Amino acid sequence: MQRSSWLGLAFLSPALIVVLLFFLMPVILTGIFAFTNMSTATGVKGGSYVLNASSLRALTDAGLPDVTRSQIESAGYRVDERGLAALAEAHGQAVAEEFSKNHAGEVFTKRRDVERALKDLSSNPIRKTRDRKAAADLFKRSILNQRYETLDAFEAALNEAGIPKPDRPLITEIAYTGWTWTTANFDLLLSLDSTWQYAKNTGIYVTFTLAFNVVFGLFLAITTFYLPAAQATAFRAIWFLPRILPPVLYIVMWRWFTWDTGFISTVLSGFGVSSKNWMLDTEYHAWVTVILINGFVGASMGMIVFSSAIRAIPASMLYASEVDGASRWQQVWYIILPQLRWPILFITSYQTMSLLTSFEYIYLSTDGGPGGSTEVWALAAFHTALNNYGGNLQYGLGATYALLLVVIGVLASLFYLRLFNFKNLLTKPRIEG
Amino acid sequence: MRISITNFTKTFGDTTVIKDMSLEIESGEMLALLGPSGCGKSTTLFSICGIHRMNAGRLRFGDKDVTKRPPQERNVGVVFQNYALYPHMDVHANIAFPLKVRKEPRAEIDRKVLEIAALVHIEELLQRKPSQLSGGQQQRVALARALVRKPDILLLDEPLANLDAKLRLEMRSEIRRIQQQTGITAVLVTHDQVEAMSMCDRIALMNKGDIVQVCKPKEMYDNPASDFVAGFLGNPPIAFLDGIANDGEIRLANSEVALRLPSNVIDLSNGTQLRLGIRPEFFQPENDMKVTGKVSFVETQGREDLFDVTLTNGAVLRSIQSRGGDIKLGDEVTWGISREHILAFGPGGERL
Amino acid sequence: MKHNFRNWPVLLVLFIFSLPLLIMLTFLVVDTFTTKVPGTLVPNAFTLHHFRFLWTDLDDGRWGIYGVTLNTFIFAASTAAVVTAISVMAGYALSRLSFPARGFFLGSLIVLHAFPTVTLIIAIFLILQILGLYNTLIGVIIVKTALELPFGIWVMKGFYDTVPWEIEMAGVQDGASRFTVWWKLILPQVQPGLMAILIFSFLSGWSEFVLPMVLNPGTDAQVLSTYLATLLLDTNTNSDFNLISAVGLFYALPVVIIYLIFQNKLMNIYGGGTKG
Numbered sequence A: 001m002q003r004s005s006w007l008g009l010a011f012l013s014p015a016l017i018v019v020l021l022f023f024l025m026p027v028i029l030t031g032i033f034a035f036t037n038m039s040t041a042t043g044v045k046g047g048s049y050v051l052n053a054s055s056l057r058a059l060t061d062a063g064l065p066d067v068t069r070s071q072i073e074s075a076g077y078r079v080d081e082r083g084l085a086a087l088a089e090a091h092g093q094a095v096a097e098e099f100s101k102n103h104a105g106e107v108f109t110k111r112r113d114v115e116r117a118l119k120d121l122s123s124n125p126i127r128k129t130r131d132r133k134a135a136a137d138l139f140k141r142s143i144l145n146q147r148y149e150t151l152d153a154f155e156a157a158l159n160e161a162g163i164p165k166p167d168r169p170l171i172t173e174i175a176y177t178g179w180t181w182t183t184a185n186f187d188l189l190l191s192l193d194s195t196w197q198y199a200k201n202t203g204i205y206v207t208f209t210l211a212f213n214v215v216f217g218l219f220l221a222i223t224t225f226y227l228p229a230a231q232a233t234a235f236r237a238i239w240f241l242p243r244i245l246p247p248v249l250y251i252v253m254w255r256w257f258t259w260d261t262g263f264i265s266t267v268l269s270g271f272g273v274s275s276k277n278w279m280l281d282t283e284y285h286a287w288v289t290v291i292l293i294n295g296f297v298g299a300s301m302g303m304i305v306f307s308s309a310i311r312a313i314p315a316s317m318l319y320a321s322e323v324d325g326a327s328r329w330q331q332v333w334y335i336i337l338p339q340l341r342w343p344i345l346f347i348t349s350y351q352t353m354s355l356l357t358s359f360e361y362i363y364l365s366t367d368g369g370p371g372g373s374t375e376v377w378a379l380a381a382f383h384t385a386l387n388n389y390g391g392n393l394q395y396g397l398g399a400t401y402a403l404l405l406v407v408i409g410v411l412a413s414l415f416y417l418r419l420f421n422f423k424n425l426l427t428k429p430r431i432e433g
Numbered sequence B: 001m002r003i004s005i006t007n008f009t010k011t012f013g014d015t016t017v018i019k020d021m022s023l024e025i026e027s028g029e030m031l032a033l034l035g036p037s038g039c040g041k042s043t044t045l046f047s048i049c050g051i052h053r054m055n056a057g058r059l060r061f062g063d064k065d066v067t068k069r070p071p072q073e074r075n076v077g078v079v080f081q082n083y084a085l086y087p088h089m090d091v092h093a094n095i096a097f098p099l100k101v102r103k104e105p106r107a108e109i110d111r112k113v114l115e116i117a118a119l120v121h122i123e124e125l126l127q128r129k130p131s132q133l134s135g136g137q138q139q140r141v142a143l144a145r146a147l148v149r150k151p152d153i154l155l156l157d158e159p160l161a162n163l164d165a166k167l168r169l170e171m172r173s174e175i176r177r178i179q180q181q182t183g184i185t186a187v188l189v190t191h192d193q194v195e196a197m198s199m200c201d202r203i204a205l206m207n208k209g210d211i212v213q214v215c216k217p218k219e220m221y222d223n224p225a226s227d228f229v230a231g232f233l234g235n236p237p238i239a240f241l242d243g244i245a246n247d248g249e250i251r252l253a254n255s256e257v258a259l260r261l262p263s264n265v266i267d268l269s270n271g272t273q274l275r276l277g278i279r280p281e282f283f284q285p286e287n288d289m290k291v292t293g294k295v296s297f298v299e300t301q302g303r304e305d306l307f308d309v310t311l312t313n314g315a316v317l318r319s320i321q322s323r324g325g326d327i328k329l330g331d332e333v334t335w336g337i338s339r340e341h342i343l344a345f346g347p348g349g350e351r352l
Numbered sequence C: 001m002k003h004n005f006r007n008w009p010v011l012l013v014l015f016i017f018s019l020p021l022l023i024m025l026t027f028l029v030v031d032t033f034t035t036k037v038p039g040t041l042v043p044n045a046f047t048l049h050h051f052r053f054l055w056t057d058l059d060d061g062r063w064g065i066y067g068v069t070l071n072t073f074i075f076a077a078s079t080a081a082v083v084t085a086i087s088v089m090a091g092y093a094l095s096r097l098s099f100p101a102r103g104f105f106l107g108s109l110i111v112l113h114a115f116p117t118v119t120l121i122i123a124i125f126l127i128l129q130i131l132g133l134y135n136t137l138i139g140v141i142i143v144k145t146a147l148e149l150p151f152g153i154w155v156m157k158g159f160y161d162t163v164p165w166e167i168e169m170a171g172v173q174d175g176a177s178r179f180t181v182w183w184k185l186i187l188p189q190v191q192p193g194l195m196a197i198l199i200f201s202f203l204s205g206w207s208e209f210v211l212p213m214v215l216n217p218g219t220d221a222q223v224l225s226t227y228l229a230t231l232l233l234d235t236n237t238n239s240d241f242n243l244i245s246a247v248g249l250f251y252a253l254p255v256v257i258i259y260l261i262f263q264n265k266l267m268n269i270y271g272g273g274t275k276g
């Protein structure tokens, strides 16, 4: 390998590492997480094994034989080495030895029995009832409400408690608190009515915002092109602001504008209209606001791209058309618009992608409201996995929502690659030494 | 230092640009690589300096094989067509850069920079940025930068192409002066034959990735190895007549005109396809082997006039004459060819 | 071509369309410095009361504004620095150096460049949890850097592509290693690109909201965007628009200043670079 190859790889490797870790891995992991039931309850890392009242209920529902169930519940107190050692530590070797002589290997079902056995020791060494209770607990070998960190430990405990072999897999499965593999997310996704609602909302959102972006972007670009430089610069600057201002502040302004004590309410109250929240009072108003909020931002991008495309049109072409007596409309229609075909295609496809996947502005303005009417797909994914009032965040289900967007994103990016004149990019470096 | 290239081949992807080329450049000599655009001159130059790797063949500087050496280790100074001065450095820093890279002491660097600046006459420009220099001044800086570290070899890729006509004339002699003063082995890439002939000891004429002739400029002009060489050298260019040999004469294609062949090719067998090259200075009114044609083009070049004369078969002869005649477009003229100066070429273009 | 036509109708239409924005911007500034006659939009007195967050803590437990501002600065500045540093190197490699699978890397760059990054937020959230970087500023910085990188590399590569090869060839011929050539000769030529990326990614980091909100929701290392969003979404404070606007104005100040200085440059990046 040439020397410059090493330099090339060295120069690329920091980028490579970061991109692999936080770009490629997330893409793959979204696909993987979509097949799990990860949630706040299961945690993200592995889980442990716990049998408690609710898991017992679940076991009964799953058809666990009553015999086994009562076995689990009653697996009580066993006088074994471990307990004796603990007893020796708490109350002295002599006590432990005597207790061992009388009861080694015995199993008690109730704590009271253990306490009695302890009381019956020759010298009654443990006087206080509270101490005796504690000492009895040293022999407690029930598997209920115990946390086992590994599968081996849990199985050993089941074995010790004498749970029948055929019932163990079911018990193990239900006792596991971590996440597991499942395809349930996809079934759920398809069966939920809200899924279709999200898809529909997304359709409305993307279509209208996109139309606004392109049409209004074109309008801004063309009008500012014809204006004297100072005016054009002023308008471009105003329309560039939504893009450059921090999104949160931008939404602050819109909220102020539409709030029940805000601008619209205040102005309209002068005409006797009672003040209300113009953003959230009806579904229709919510949509208009959402589309305008995103549309204003998108239009500025269209404006910039179209403006530079228009400026790239040879001035002689425009002069020629003017000499030919074209009106301004004709000039726009026959000269400018045909030249903007590619920029329009570019903005359309680019904005479609970014509108499909972004939720920032909606989250900050309507948060999907009122009543979920502006909840788009990307926002639903976000809500399901990362932000809901219920508190149980369903990472797995959220990832399933996101997966669809990721797949669309990958396909669109690959398409983008095809659009590019990739061969041109591949020109070989000219220094070969 | 002597440069020897043997069996050099260079390909870019599927296209072979240079095929099996061999060339020897003597120590202290200035050689021109001359040829039409795209024939591989720059490719050859870049392979000598190490920017391109040779796909096959060997390159030696003196006795040293440098075929596999990276450019940094070849000690070759290069002047690029657009000079490639470092825009963010002033002239002093530009010239000092090769020395800085070699970590020479500061005082030493300053001394060498001043010395070379004096050689190329740019002492008073050292504090300027390249953008504040004229083309000719940039050219001198580029030369200084290439020479300051005393390279074994100096390579110049069309160094005069970006200069206006007057400056080109001036820099032509400047470069030659500096080369002779330093005694460095130099290769000059150019597609301008005048440049090649006036500046260089020898010319290597290239065509389609191969060298067709290497020799002294005058010899190449007088004694071209092929019709390509004859056609490439000379301004105004040589005119060609095609025909068939017949009893020591040539019968021109599609006509009854017959001309006697020069004495060195007089014994060609009848029926041989022939191509005669006649330079404009050897087609003159006073010469004895007359041909008649119509003047189809007149151009006044100041001191001289240039005429195209179309013969009856459509072939064109060219003549250059001192001014004074009153020959007009469309006149019929009968002028003569100097027989012993005719260059004869075989059907493959090879010199006979 | 301006003289054949009358401008005022166009001007009027543009003005009407721009009115909402103009109103919002005007009152954003006016409201923060004045008190109003209740129920109207008319200011009646100058006040700095809405800027009280600058000298008193707004409420218990929450960091003072300066701590949050410092966090935001650290976040934006380190993102910008790292993105620029990595892009400057990777862009050079892709533009000028030959190494195995170069074509593949170039293709990946285009794909990544076009890819909508927000879709990855859930997976990234889980990755940070697993790595133990959840709820740390460092975690958000790394993620933000990664997501900005394809754009940065793309822009830098574009700048490198415009530097004449001959300069590089001359450098190599003068005896410098490729690294020295890059450092001493090429890097100075792409300074505008470097500045562009630095500014762009700083602004992008300064404005970033979703990543800090999801990946760093705690109050330990809050940034201004989440700070402002909490004020906005919290029902206790969300009707005090004067206060919110004042915080917002304070938050946006650096952006506006940078915008005023680099206006044209920024428009070019946003236009050519397509991201953001």
Ligand SMILES: Nc1ncnc2c1ncn2[C@@H]1O[C@H](COP(=O)(O)OP(=O)(O)OP(=O)(O)O)[C@@H](O)[C@H]1O
Residues within 6 Å of the ligand: B012, B013, B015, B017, B035, B036, B037, B038, B039, B040, B041, B042, B043, B044, B191
């Ligand atoms: N990197 C490359 N990849 C593919 N082909 C190349 C490359 N560089 C040069 N060529 C081709 O090699 C041939 C020779 O190129 P070269 O630059 O050596 O020509 P040249 O004689 O210097 O011409 P000019 O007088 O126009 O500079 C040309 O046909 C050119 O298209």
Ligand SMILES: [Mg+2]
Residues within 6 Å of the ligand: B041, B042, B043
């Ligand atoms: Mg060339």
